Amino acid sequence: MSAIAYRFAVNVTPKPGILDPQGRAVEASLGHLGIVGVSGVRVGRRIELTVEAASEEAARGVAGRLAAELLANPLIEAHEIELLGSGAPGAR
Amino acid sequence: MSAIAYRFAVNVTPKPGILDPQGRAVEASLGHLGIVGVSGVRVGRRIELTVEAASEEAARGVAGRLAAELLANPLIEAHEIELLGSGAPGAR
Amino acid sequence: MTAPAGGGAGGAGGALPLHRALGVTDDELLAIGDRLGRAPNDLELAIFSVMWSEHCSYKSSRPLLKTLPTEGEGVVAGPGENAGVIDIGDGLAVAFKIESHNHPSAVEPYQGAATGVGGILRDIFTMGARPIAVLDALRFGDPTDARTRHLVDGVVRGVGGYGNCVGVPTVGGELIFDPSYQGNPLVNVMAIGLLETRELTLASAPGPGNLVVLFGSATGRDGIGGASVLASATFTHDDPSKRPSVQVGDPFAEKLLIEASLELITRGLVEGLQDLGAGGISCATSETADRAGTGMLVDLDAVPRREPGMEPFEVMISESQERMLAVILPERRAAVEEVCARWGLPCAVIGRVTADGDIVIVAGGLTDDGHPAPGARELARMPARALTSDAIVHERVASPPARTRKAPAPGAPEAASDGLPERGMDPGAVLLALLGSANLASRQPVFEQYDSTVQTNTVAGPGRGAAVMRVKGTRKALVATTDCNAPVGGIDPWLGAALSVAEATRNISITGARPLGVTNCLNFGDPTRPEAFWQLTEAVRGLGDACRALGLPVTGGNVSLYNESPAGAILPTPEIGVVGLLDDIDRLTGPAFRTEGDLVFLLGAATPGLAASEYARLAGIAPEDGPPVLDLVREMALQRLVRAAIGRGLVASAQDVSAGGFAVAAAECAMWSGLGARLRLRVASSPAVDLFGESPSRIIISGRPQDADDLVRLAAGHGVPIEQVGTVGGSRLVIELAGSGATGAAEERGSRVADALDLPIEELDRVWRTGLSRILGWDAGS
Amino acid sequence: MTRIGVVVFPGSNCDTDTLHGLEVAGAEPVALWHEQASLDGVQAVVLPGGFAYGDYLRAGVIARFSPIMRSVSAFAAAGGLVLGICNGFQVLAEAGLVPGALLRNRGLRFLGRDVLITAERNDTAFTWLAGERRPLRMPVAHGEGCYFADDETLDQLERDGQVLFRYVHADGTRAGEAGDPANPNGSLRAIAGVMNAAGNVAGLMPHPERAAEAVLGSEDGLGILRSLVEATRRRAAEGIVPTVAGVVR
Numbered sequence A, B: 001m002s003a004i005a006y007r008f009a010v011n012v013t014p015k016p017g018i019l020d021p022q023g024r025a026v027e028a029s030l031g032h033l034g035i036v037g038v039s040g041v042r043v044g045r046r047i048e049l050t051v052e053a054a055s056e057e058a059a060r061g062v063a064g065r066l067a068a069e070l071l072a073n074p075l076i077e078a079h080e081i082e083l084l085g086s087g088a089p090g091a092r
Numbered sequence C: 001m002t003a004p005a006g007g008g009a010g011g012a013g014g015a016l017p018l019h020r021a022l023g024v025t026d027d028e029l030l031a032i033g034d035r036l037g038r039a040p041n042d043l044e045l046a047i048f049s050v051m052w053s054e055h056c057s058y059k060s061s062r063p064l065l066k067t068l069p070t071e072g073e074g075v076v077a078g079p080g081e082n083a084g085v086i087d088i089g090d091g092l093a094v095a096f097k098i099e100s101h102n103h104p105s106a107v108e109p110y111q112g113a114a115t116g117v118g119g120i121l122r123d124i125f126t127m128g129a130r131p132i133a134v135l136d137a138l139r140f141g142d143p144t145d146a147r148t149r150h151l152v153d154g155v156v157r158g159v160g161g162y163g164n165c166v167g168v169p170t171v172g173g174e175l176i177f178d179p180s181y182q183g184n185p186l187v188n189v190m191a192i193g194l195l196e197t198r199e200l201t202l203a204s205a206p207g208p209g210n211l212v213v214l215f216g217s218a219t220g221r222d223g224i225g226g227a228s229v230l231a232s233a234t235f236t237h238d239d240p241s242k243r244p245s246v247q248v249g250d251p252f253a254e255k256l257l258i259e260a261s262l263e264l265i266t267r268g269l270v271e272g273l274q275d276l277g278a279g280g281i282s283c284a285t286s287e288t289a290d291r292a293g294t295g296m297l298v299d300l301d302a303v304p305r306r307e308p309g310m311e312p313f314e315v316m317i318s319e320s321q322e323r324m325l326a327v328i329l330p331e332r333r334a335a336v337e338e339v340c341a342r343w344g345l346p347c348a349v350i351g352r353v354t355a356d357g358d359i360v361i362v363a364g365g366l367t368d369d370g371h372p373a374p375g376a377r378e379l380a381r382m383p384a385r386a387l388t389s390d391a392i393v394h395e396r397v398a399s400p401p402a403r404t405r406k407a408p409a410p411g412a413p414e415a416a417s418d419g420l421p422e423r424g425m426d427p428g429a430v431l432l433a434l435l436g437s438a439n440l441a442s443r444q445p446v447f448e449q450y451d452s453t454v455q456t457n458t459v460a461g462p463g464r465g466a467a468v469m470r471v472k473g474t475r476k477a478l479v480a481t482t483d484c485n486a487p488v489g490g491i492d493p494w495l496g497a498a499l500s501v502a503e504a505t506r507n508i509s510i511t512g513a514r515p516l517g518v519t520n521c522l523n524f525g526d527p528t529r530p531e532a533f534w535q536l537t538e539a540v541r542g543l544g545d546a547c548r549a550l551g552l553p554v555t556g557g558n559v560s561l562y563n564e565s566p567a568g569a570i571l572p573t574p575e576i577g578v579v580g581l582l583d584d585i586d587r588l589t590g591p592a593f594r595t596e597g598d599l600v601f602l603l604g605a606a607t608p609g610l611a612a613s614e615y616a617r618l619a620g621i622a623p624e625d626g627p628p629v630l631d632l633v634r635e636m637a638l639q640r641l642v643r644a645a646i647g648r649g650l651v652a653s654a655q656d657v658s659a660g661g662f663a664v665a666a667a668e669c670a671m672w673s674g675l676g677a678r679l680r681l682r683v684a685s686s687p688a689v690d691l692f693g694e695s696p697s698r699i700i701i702s703g704r705p706q707d708a709d710d711l712v713r714l715a716a717g718h719g720v721p722i723e724q725v726g727t728v729g730g731s732r733l734v735i736e737l738a739g740s741g742a743t744g745a746a747e748e749r750g751s752r753v754a755d756a757l758d759l760p761i762e763e764l765d766r767v768w769r770t771g772l773s774r775i776l777g778w779d780a781g782s
Numbered sequence D: 001m002t003r004i005g006v007v008v009f010p011g012s013n014c015d016t017d018t019l020h021g022l023e024v025a026g027a028e029p030v031a032l033w034h035e036q037a038s039l040d041g042v043q044a045v046v047l048p049g050g051f052a053y054g055d056y057l058r059a060g061v062i063a064r065f066s067p068i069m070r071s072v073s074a075f076a077a078a079g080g081l082v083l084g085i086c087n088g089f090q091v092l093a094e095a096g097l098v099p100g101a102l103l104r105n106r107g108l109r110f111l112g113r114d115v116l117i118t119a120e121r122n123d124t125a126f127t128w129l130a131g132e133r134r135p136l137r138m139p140v141a142h143g144e145g146c147y148f149a150d151d152e153t154l155d156q157l158e159r160d161g162q163v164l165f166r167y168v169h170a171d172g173t174r175a176g177e178a179g180d181p182a183n184p185n186g187s188l189r190a191i192a193g194v195m196n197a198a199g200n201v202a203g204l205m206p207h208p209e210r211a212a213e214a215v216l217g218s219e220d221g222l223g224i225l226r227s228l229v230e231a232t233r234r235r236a237a238e239g240i241v242p243t244v245a246g247v248v249r
């Protein structure tokens, strides 16, 4: 088949206004590390995956479905999809 | 002061060869979702943060230290730093 | 000396011959050649290096372990199997074992501890037992040090992360801080399982022609060199070249592995079952074959892999987690595959059992009837015995240190005394300091990160002495604890080990249960150092003596050597795990006082010796002081007495006197019940010894006034001293000191020592409850 | 006999506990494998605790796509009684069968200990035998139990009586949000359990099945299990299985 392998990253971040205790914990520990000037820390997930499809659009569609249905919880999380590269199937 | 606010993302992913149980579980569940053609799933973290510094180099340095010492575990995780944007301090 | 040829080619580090790079000494290389009748090739050498590591071969400790008593009532499986198994009646048996994961946890605390839990659980369900409990015994350096805090945090999260997910409750353990563990923390994990006796499954590979099945996770490059390099070489955490590729645990896969393995066993589908741990496929194949006197033909290509391009040696010694090896009859293949598939686990036939006693590894596949396929290459051939039971044994040299008496612990106050500390004056202040101290404060901030109630058997979880699990479908309960008195071991390793056995079994007996057997994890230093080997030798002697005196079998255990860092060796730490059986759970007795007006008794009597006590850590000791003595005959009599008294319903509560002494034990009885007590203690030697000394063989019990005469008579019949020391009641703990020694020490020093300790329970409780979080810098609350 | 199904996902680890607890509560419990579509004719369904699919990614999210969950959703839509405990609650929330989401505990640590909760209502199929507004003691054991919904939703849940359990102090007063040890995970408005608008699907984080026998130190959870079992029995007797929700008097 003429499928191409697309590598995507799905970045999932807590929506603004949603509690992010992990981000707060990172900020709280900056002092111990002697790091200053850092703020607005938000901790989310990054999922990298390869989709084999006939076109970038098709591949993006699959990644998008996966992101919306599985990887992110729309109630609390935002997500964006980033194309990392593409190539022949099997070669990652 | 002449500090500028730089917004970074730190992407933390399991190193190649290191077992990634989460990625494996996601892959195993794709069948139930009726999704085919997805492989090589790796689950990591994405941390977004703002660094105030006089220059991009300086800001990147701070983000890098934070990533290496706190956000990623160098034994099992790789990380990369991505500049998301910059602007006047306080405006995120 | 010139080493025989053998894999000079692949040698890492240029000039270093391969065998040495792999940690194989020149002598060992000769011994390998002897057993093979030729020089090993590189693959064989790599396999030998792992199998002959201290970790897998017990080459330094095996002769010592042979001296331990292993016979006992009901023992179904003892040392040599993956876990000890003891019959508990009703067609049931209990399997238990303790193991270390010290060095991996020092490198990567979360994964090190997590995979430690995973490994010991596999030892349990390999036997056909469902894991029902985990206990974690942890030792670290200075709790205020940043690196220690990082380790504590990671290890605790790792234990919980794994145990919570697989659904085995963590019901007990230990958390001890001592400077000697600064560079080398200890992570020992004990697991307990329950099985129907008829389902006992052994790790052997009988029946030439049987299939060898590998199931569970795919094999990756995890922990390559881990067993040989990591677990056997002196560890420096700054040396990146020693950093192996870290093993990552997958508790979800383990949960599936438990269910699949137990289903295979219940349905009678396996002839033998063995988990894969250190040494990976090499170890599992050779050990199961050796136990059955068979050999194995291993089809390397059939091993499911996680990564492309793995070398044969990597496949053979990989320590990828969550894998099992089963030996099955050929006709059961489909049924086995069906079970694995249902649980979502990869499963592959990787070889055949053979009759010739050799482990033979081939590339290129096997024929259907189990012979190397045409064109297949034989990569290695080694007698299974040579890899396991006939591995090299080293006769190490033991010699006691020139000065066995150690200086007081670093950081201990200069001013030494066997009285009450000048600074403290008030014994109440000393008690509060002890209750809030790193080693005695409540461990709740740690164990509340564990699921201790899953499986709905936990009658007494962590926090108040031994753990108690009911056995569903019976009136019985299993009682378990871990203990180790390492500080005394630092002065006298025989005594340290014997005291550990005494305390652990006493913790079982005070619930009313009868100790069944002992498992142990011997954490020691570099055995090539005569002093460290002497410590090991003495500790094993102490362990054996105590178990013989108390009539208990040692059913298994684990040895962890080379626990040293540039800062020095750890205290000799023979961690003891004990499981006991309570026949009637209605008789279960706890440490907390029960009823206002009950009388309080002290069974046994204090003896002098404050060295290595928590009090000494706080206050220092007189330079000439030593540790307390242990009389194993008295200990046995005491434990018999308390079990008999509980059996007759004469005891409302029972708490043993251990770390922190009488005062701390009494405070626990009070805090945990919310009931105070007014006690009067006759001082025999000095106030510090009677209040805070840790001499063994003492128990505080409470009982109804009308049972006092029976109790006194029963104690006399057992030859155990008993003293009525007071009454339960009120909201304060009052301990008055009476007798000739009460004021003598104070007068000598010309200082004023209060002769009574009088504190509200609330205050005791607050100090005890908040101590650990404060010391570790963990913020309380959520 | 009242047949109540307990769904077994790969990684469920409270399935046998829940089967046992339901039996103690008087039901005939039936294990339901995640890959089956049929509910085997059970009269109510419980999603048990554990770590379905390892709880990897997000607690409960992968389990939600199991074949059996399609049947559970249909059963719920038809009015069948469904209770999710701990991980089961997380699965229900991910599946949208109950409102809200369960975030990581605010303390960022797994927490296993006894808590006190009260039933906010005693007229539901899950609480009518649980004990009138009395603090109930039972264990929690979870890392992701912080109940979250936006303010509007929270107001609506309170208004419509969909808040089923709250964390409380010993005197029965509602626990605070962050920093109050009585609220183990920092749940908003101290919410420990909720139900759907129809009142036939409920989830809670604490484990009633671990507090269903005196030997385990508390029987307070038994009332919750018995509520479900008895409500199911009555509905069966009335020939309404499954049926549109209801409040059991």
Ligand SMILES: Nc1ncnc2c1ncn2[C@@H]1O[C@H](COP(=O)(O)OP(=O)(O)O)[C@@H](O)[C@H]1O
Pocket (backbone or CB within 6 Å): C135, C136, C137, C138, C170, C171, C172, C173, C174, C175, C443, C446, C447, C461, C462, C463, C464, C465, C466, C467, C482, C483, C507, C658, C659
């Ligand atoms: N790391 C730990 N994990 C779980 N439970 C622990 C841990 N450390 C201590 N505990 C529990 O805390 C209590 C006190 O520990 P310890 O002082 O060693 O007990 P004991 O004096 O009864 O031997 C025991 O119930 C023990 O099981």
Ligand SMILES: [Mg+2]
Pocket (backbone or CB within 6 Å): C174, C482, C483, C484, C658
């Ligand atoms: Mg102890």
